[in-house]
Amino acid sequence: MTHWIIAPVVLPALxxxxxxxxxxxxxxxxxxxxxxxxxxxxxxxxxxxVQASDGTITLYQLGDWAAPFGIVLVGDxxxxxxxxxxxxxxxxxxxxxxxxxxxxxxxHFHALFQFQLMGILGAFLTGDLFNLFVFFEVLLIASYGLxxxxxxxxxxxxxxxYVLFNLIGSTLFLFALGAIYAETGTLNMADLAQRVTLITxxxxxxxxxxxxxLLLVFAIKAAVVPLHFWLPSSYAEAPAPVAALFAxxxxxxxxxxxxxxxxxxxxxxxxTAGLHDLWxxxxxxxxxxxxxxxxxxxxxxxxxxxxxIIGSMGMVMVAIALFTPAGISAALYYIVHSTFAGAAxxxxxxxxxxxxxxxxxxxxxxxxxxxxxxxLFFIGAIAMAGLPPLSGFLGKLLLLYAAxxxxxxxxxxxxxxxxxxxxxxxxxxAGSTLFWKAQSLAPDPEADIPDEGQADPMPTPAPLAxxxxxxxxxxxxxxxxxxxxxxxxxxxxxxxxAAPEPYIAISLDTPGKLSTPQEGY
Amino acid sequence: xxxxxxxxxxxxxxGGIYLMLRLRTFPVILGISLLTYAVNVFLFTSGRLTVGAPxxxxxxxxxxxxxxxxxxxxxxxxxxxxxxxVVVMIGLGAFLGTDDDHVDxxxxxxxxxxxxxxxx
Numbered sequence: 001m002t003h004w005i006i007a008p009v010v011l012p013a014l015x016x017x018x019x020x021x022x023x024x025x026x027x028x029x030x031x032x033x034x035x036x037x038x039x040x041x042x043x044x045x046x047x048x049x050v051q052a053s054d055g056t057i058t059l060y061q062l063g064d065w066a067a068p069f070g071i072v073l074v075g076d077x078x079x080x081x082x083x084x085x086x087x088x089x090x091x092x093x094x095x096x097x098x099x100x101x102x103x104x105x106x107x108h109f110h111a112l113f114q115f116q117l118m119g120i121l122g123a124f125l126t127g128d129l130f131n132l133f134v135f136f137e138v139l140l141i142a143s144y145g146l147x148x149x150x151x152x153x154x155x156x157x158x159x160x161x162y163v164l165f166n167l168i169g170s171t172l173f174l175f176a177l178g179a180i181y182a183e184t185g186t187l188n189m190a191d192l193a194q195r196v197t198l199i200t201x202x203x204x205x206x207x208x209x210x211x212x213x214l215l216l217v218f219a220i221k222a223a224v225v226p227l228h229f230w231l232p233s234s235y236a237e238a239p240a241p242v243a244a245l246f247a248x249x250x251x252x253x254x255x256x257x258x259x260x261x262x263x264x265x266x267x268x269x270x271x272t273a274g275l276h277d278l279w280x281x282x283x284x285x286x287x288x289x290x291x292x293x294x295x296x297x298x299x300x301x302x303x304x305x306x307x308x309i310i311g312s313m314g315m316v317m318v319a320i321a322l323f324t325p326a327g328i329s330a331a332l333y334y335i336v337h338s339t340f341a342g343a344a345x346x347x348x349x350x351x352x353x354x355x356x357x358x359x360x361x362x363x364x365x366x367x368x369x370x371x372x373x374x375x376l377f378f379i380g381a382i383a384m385a386g387l388p389p390l391s392g393f394l395g396k397l398l399l400l401y402a403a404x405x406x407x408x409x410x411x412x413x414x415x416x417x418x419x420x421x422x423x424x425x426x427x428x429x430a431g432s433t434l435f436w437k438a439q440s441l442a443p444d445p446e447a448d449i450p451d452e453g454q455a456d457p458m459p460t461p462a463p464l465a466x467x468x469x470x471x472x473x474x475x476x477x478x479x480x481x482x483x484x485x486x487x488x489x490x491x492x493x494x495x496x497x498a499a500p501e502p503y504i505a506i507s508l509d510t511p512g513k514l515s516t517p518q519e520g521y
Numbered sequence: 522x523x524x525x526x527x528x529x530x531x532x533x534x535x536g537g538i539y540l541m542l543r544l545r546t547f548p549v550i551l552g553i554s555l556l557t558y559a560v561n562v563f564l565f566t567s568g569r570l571t572v573g574a575p576x577x578x579x580x581x582x583x584x585x586x587x588x589x590x591x592x593x594x595x596x597x598x599x600x601x602x603x604x605x606x607v608v609v610m611i612g613l614g615a616f617l618g619t620d621d622d623h624v625d626x627x628x629x630x631x632x633x634x635x636x637x638x639x640x641x
Contacts (some may be wrong), residue, residue, distance in 0.1 A: 130593060137600045144607050148614075156615035160546060161624060163608045167553050168541070170604070174560040174597055181590065184568035233626065 004051075005060045005075045008043045008083055008121040011037060016114035024107075031098050033180040038091050041117065045084040052080040053489070057506045059127075064203030066512025067127070068188035076503060077493040081332070082124040082255050086248050092471045095452055096347050097241035099464025100354070105239070106149035112149070115142035116245065118426055122460050123252050127507055129180065129187045132256065133173050136221075143249065146242040149235060158237035165230035169220040176213035176472060183207045190507030192264045193500060196271065204271035210333060211265045211272045215280070218260070221253025224280075224317055226288035228310050232294070235309060236302035240350030242342035243302070250313050251288060251335050253516035258320055260330060263496045263504075268322045281321040285415045292419040295426035301359040304430055305345045308384050311423060312338035318412060319399045326402035328494035333487055334395035341383040341392060343473040348377045351465065352434060361430055362439035374435040376469050381427035383476050386420050391480040396420065398487065455483055533559035546612040546622040550605065557601035562595045575581055 015037040023029040038369065051058065058075040063068065096102075103109040119139025126132050144166075148159040181187055183206040184195045199207055216227065223231040231250070235243045255281075265272040291311025298304035316338060319331035353359050355367040379390070386392035396416060403412040479486060496503075533555050540552025568587030576588035616622045 130596070134596065134600070137604070141603065141607065144611065148611060153612075153615065153618040156611060156618055157613050157621075160608070160615045161626075163611055164549055164553065164606070164624060167601075167604055167608060168556070170555045171553065171560050172598070174557075174564060177593070178560065178564040178567040181564075181593070182569075185587075473586075 002058070002418075003060070004218055005048060005125065006043060006062075008041055008048075008087075008125065009073075009118055011044070012114035012121070016111040016118070019114065020108060020111045027104050030110040030427060032045040033104065034094060034113060034306055035091075035098070037114060038087065038094050038117070041087040041090055041121075042084075045080070045087040045119040045121075049080040049084045050074055051075070052281075053492075055492070055502075056514075057483060059506050059510050061510065063511045066402060066510065067507050068186045068191035070512060071131050072127040072188070072507055073125045075125060075189075076491075077496050078255070078258065078332075079124045081493060082251070083121050085251075085336055085339060086117070086120050086124070088095060088475065089248055089343055089472075090245065091470045092475075093241050093244045093343060093347075095471070096350075096465050096468035099462045099466075099468055100241070100350060101462070102150070102239050102241050102350075106143065109149055112142045112145040113245070115139075116146060118142075120248060120252060124255060127189050129192070129260075130177055132242050132259045133170070136173065136252075136254070137170060139249065139252070140170070143242075143246065146369050147238045149239050149242060152237075155237045155239075158233040162230055162234040165220070169217055172220075173217040176210050178216060179199040179210035179213065183210060186331055188507065189263055190504040191505055196264055196269065199271060201270060207271055212279075213276060213432065214260060215257070215275060218253045218256040219283065221250065221252070222257065223250050223287070223310050223313050224283050225285070225290050225310070225314070226250050227243045228287060228290070231310055232303055232306040235306040235346070236300065239293045240346050240353075242345040243306075247309065247339050247342040247346065251311060251316075251339055251496060254313065254316050254320060254331070254335060257317075258331070258497065261320075261323070262328070263500050266500075268433060276321060276323050277406075277408070280317065281412075284314050284317030285411060286314070287311070288318060289415055292315075292426065296429070298426070298430075299361055301361060301430060301434065304344070304361070304426065305342065305349050305386060308345065308423065308427075309342045311419060312384065313341060314397070314419075315329070315399065315416065318416065322402055322406055324402060324405060325491065325494040325498050326405070327399075328497060329399060329487065329490040330395065330398035330402045332490040332493055333391075333398055333483075336486070337383065337391040337395045337476065339445045340472050340479065341380060341390075344376070344469055344476065345380040347382055347465070347469045347472070348380050351376070351469065361433050363433055363441055365441050368415055370435060370438070372466065374431070376466075377435070377471065379473050381431055383473075385424045385427050387424065389480065391476055394480060394483045394487075400514050414459050450476065488519075522570055522572075526570060527561065530559050530563050530566075532534060533562070540615055544624050546624055549624050550612065553608070554601075554605055557597070557605070561594050561597055561601075564597055565590050567593075 013207040016031060019030050019033055023033060025365055052075055062071045116139055119135050119142055122135035123132055126135055136435045144163050147162055184192055186192055186195060196207060220227045237248055267276045288311055290305050291314050292305025295304050299309055316331050316334050318333060319327045351360060351373045355370055355373060356364055383392045384392040400413060400416060403409050537552045537555035537559060540548045541622040543549060550577035574584045574586040575582055576586050
């Protein structure tokens with residue numbers, strides 16, 4: 001048994017307190033430690049992904065206790081893929097936070113960032129539902145700190161909403177876990193997958209309620225309409241690098257839905273029949289539509305990006321709700337795209353804010369250095385709206401192709417295509433207002449003259465900030481260029497999810513510490 | 522006893538949800554606390570209600586109570602306690618900053634937004 005699979009959890013868990021204790025007053029040392037930690041995580045995640053790429057499932061028994069009594073971490077293709085995605089995103093977000101100076105506007109940014117990573121990576125790797133809850137709480141409590149990083153009244157106000165909404169979500173999660181435990185007597189995912197099939201059809205009331213509650217919890221995380229209300233103001237008010245990191249948090253919800261509803265409650269399970277296509281698909285289509293209409297209606301750039309995150313999560317959820325290997329594969333391809341594109345757009349929004357001082361979508365006099373920002377926004381918007389040549393277009397194509405087999409294909413095609421059109425109009429409006437109409441405005445003499453005497457109130461961002469955004473854009477480009485390889489890999493992930501027997505077998509049959517009591521124990 | 526525990530959970534949940542719909546910080550936090558109490562009792566009962574039975578294997582004992590829900594409840598209590606403390610602090614900060622304890626966006630947020638952009 002190798003210990004590498006627990007490294008993504010242990011490394012940030014040790015690094016974070018070390019940063020707080022040893023480097024509390026030295027932002028330079030914090031930055032070095034944090035970047036080194038994330039670089040190490042990227043390397044470990046790449047190693048784990050390579051290890052899992054041939055279909056091997058790695059099991060890690062914490063304390064050597066065998067499942068279902070002990071907690072296990074399971075590294076299969078899906079979880080290592082998500083871990084790699086998270087670490088790559090974290091690297092560029094961290095570089096941006098350092099380059100833009102956001103990490104120095106409040107305290108403990110780097111420690112909270114590491115704790116946040118620990119929670120996200122743990123949630124991807126765990127093979128136990130209660131442990132998933134615990135990692136959700138770890139990532140949430142770190143996100144509360146990050147969300148209100150640097151303070152400000154609007155941010156605190158949005159922070160209260162965010163924390164309260166997530167507390168309600170956590171309570172629902174506990175209700176779901178209690179119901180599942182009462183019905184099955186286990187919380188290990190592999191064990192659950194076996195026991196749920198043994199429940200006789202007359203006694204499925206409890207497990208059905210539990211399955212719906214669990215879906216609600218994950219839908220809150222994934223911001224599926226009508227449970228998306230926490231997202232726009234939280235993401236818009238959060239510091240930009242934090243909002244960019246939060247782009248992966250909605251994907252944690254999507255991951256949990258994929259994992260639980262292919263392994264424990266698969267679509268062919270009689271007890272939960274109808275949950276997937278009758279409930280999840282319409283909700284997903286609705287989120288796609290509402291997200292993209294929100295893009296069109298937003299008055300500020302940060303809200304616009306937040307709504308585009310809801311829209312793209314809708315797209316992901318539509319693909320997941322098909323619950324076919326082709327659908328899951330398209331969803332995973334789109335998840336990568338949506339994470340990088342959403343993060344890049346939040347960072348670009350911050351660059352715009354640095355230049356203009358606000359994010360209102362109104363024509364304002366041009367600022368220096370807007371050309372590069374405009375170019376970055378242009379690329380990010382093309383990616384997010386799903387225009388060719390970037391990966392959003394390919395992801396959408398994969399989704400539409402996967403939807404062919406569905407009985408609801410007409411609905412899916414109509415909503416996806418119309419929503420895309422709306423989002424293109426929304427982004428085009430925002431981009432032309434921000435960058436083009438500025439050129440046609442006459443410079444406002446009253447606004448400019450007082451600034452001459454003062455020190456420059458709007459510092460231009462450091463080159464590192466541009467490099468970080470450029471890095472995310474480069475990842476998007478790579479995601480497009482290597483679309484064939486990525487898609488064949490996501491297809492192999494979906495194939496592994498469609499045949500969960502090896503996952504169950506390795507989780508339950510690996511011998512661990514004896515669970516029978518010893519004499520005098 | 523089942524009826525008593527079940528109705529206690531039900532009353533706590535109903536009270537919690539009512540308070541949560543009040544949309545002011547303090548009642549909402551109280552409501553969430555009630556909900557977490559309800560969920561703690563609920564988790565506890567998910568291992569079935571047994572009176573006076575040991576949770577740890579012993580010689581000569583045939584009835585046991587399930588020890589796992591107790592461990593789960595302990596984790597849940599610690600987490601909800603910590604989370605409530607966090608939300609009280611953030612809520613207090615937001616109230617002291619804006620002199621407004623509404624949870625929803627009913628105030629004119631545009632002024633708040635401009636303020637925030639000035640400071641950030």
